Amino acid sequence: MFSIKKAEFVTSCSLGSTLPDLGGAALIAMVGKSNVGKSSFINALCNNKKLARTSATPGKTRLINFFSINGGEFYLVDLPGYGFAKAPKSEQDKWAELMEIYLRSGHVSHLFLLLDSRHEPTLADRQMLVWMHYYNIPYTIIATKVDKLPKTKRKAAAASVSRAVGALDPAIPFSAEAKIGLEDVLHRIEQIVTDEARIFANERENTDNETPKVLE
Numbered sequence: 001m002f003s004i005k006k007a008e009f010v011t012s013c014s015l016g017s018t019l020p021d022l023g024g025a026a027l028i029a030m031v032g033k034s035n036v037g038k039s040s041f042i043n044a045l046c047n048n049k050k051l052a053r054t055s056a057t058p059g060k061t062r063l064i065n066f067f068s069i070n071g072g073e074f075y076l077v078d079l080p081g082y083g084f085a086k087a088p089k090s091e092q093d094k095w096a097e098l099m100e101i102y103l104r105s106g107h108v109s110h111l112f113l114l115l116d117s118r119h120e121p122t123l124a125d126r127q128m129l130v131w132m133h134y135y136n137i138p139y140t141i142i143a144t145k146v147d148k149l150p151k152t153k154r155k156a157a158a159a160s161v162s163r164a165v166g167a168l169d170p171a172i173p174f175s176a177e178a179k180i181g182l183e184d185v186l187h188r189i190e191q192i193v194t195d196e197a198r199i200f201a202n203e204r205e206n207t208d209n210e211t212p213k214v215l216e
C-alpha cells in the first residue's frame with residue numbers, strides 16, 4: 001500500500017523567485033479559498049501537524065511552500081488561498097498575479113481544488129476551475145471539513161459541491177480533523193505519481209538543458 005513515510009519542507013517562493021528544480025518528480029499543489037483547509041490537508045496526509053502552518057484566521061499562507069515527500073518521490077505544494085475579502089486590494093492583486101504565473105509555468109502536475117463541503121462554491125472557485133481547464137492542468141476536487149456534517153450527508157455534499165463548481169467527477173469527502181478520506185486521497189496520489197513517472201521518462205531527452213523557471 002502506498003504511503004507517506006517522510007515529509008520535509010524544501011523552500012518557499014514568491015514573485016521573482018526561481019522555482020526549485022525538482023528533477024521531474026510529480027508536483028501536486030493545493031488550491032482553494034482562504035481557510036478551506038489546504039495547509040491542514042497537507043498536514044493530515046503527512047501525519048505532522050507542524051509541517052504547514054495553519055490558522056483559524058484566513059490568509060495564513062502567503063507564499064508557495066514546497067514539501068518533499070518520501071525523499072523526493074513527489075512534492076506537495078501549499079499555495080496561498082483566494083477570496084480573503086479582508087485583504088487589501090493590492091494584496092489580492094498580488095495573489096492573482098502569483099497564482100496565474102505559477103499555474104502558467106507548467107511546474108504543476110496536478111491540482112487538488114479544495115472546497116468546503118458545507119458551502120456553495122463561490123464565483124472565485126468556479127473561476128479557478130476555468131483556469132485549470134484553460135491551462136490544461138489535471139485536477140481532483142476535495143470536499144473538506146466533512147466532520148462537520150452528519151455521516152449520512154457527506155457523500156451527497158461532496159457530489160454537490162463538485163457539480164456546483166462545474167467539475168465532472170465527484171469530490172473526495174475529506175476531514176483533516178477526523179482523518180476521513182486519507183486512503184482515497186493517497187490512492188489518487190499514487191495514480192498521479194505513477195502517471196507522472198511515465199510522462200517524465202518519455203520527455204526527459206527534450207528537457208535536459210532547460211533553464212530554471214523564474215516567477216515573473
Ligand SMILES: Nc1nc2c(ncn2[C@@H]2O[C@H](COP(=O)(O)OP(=O)(O)OP(=O)(O)O)[C@@H](O)[C@H]2O)c(=O)[nH]1
Nearest residue numbers: 035037038039040054055056059060061081176177
Ligand atoms: N472541523 C474542521 N476544521 C478544519 C479542518 N481542516 C482545517 N480546519 C480548520 O480550518 C481553519 C483553516 O485551516 P488552514 O489549513 O489554515 O486553511 P488554509 O486553506 O490553508 O488557509 P489559508 O492559508 O489562509 O489559505 C483552521 O482553523 C483549521 O483548524 C477539518 O477537516 N475539520
Ligand SMILES: [Mg+2]
Nearest residue numbers: 038039060061
Ligand atoms: Mg494555508
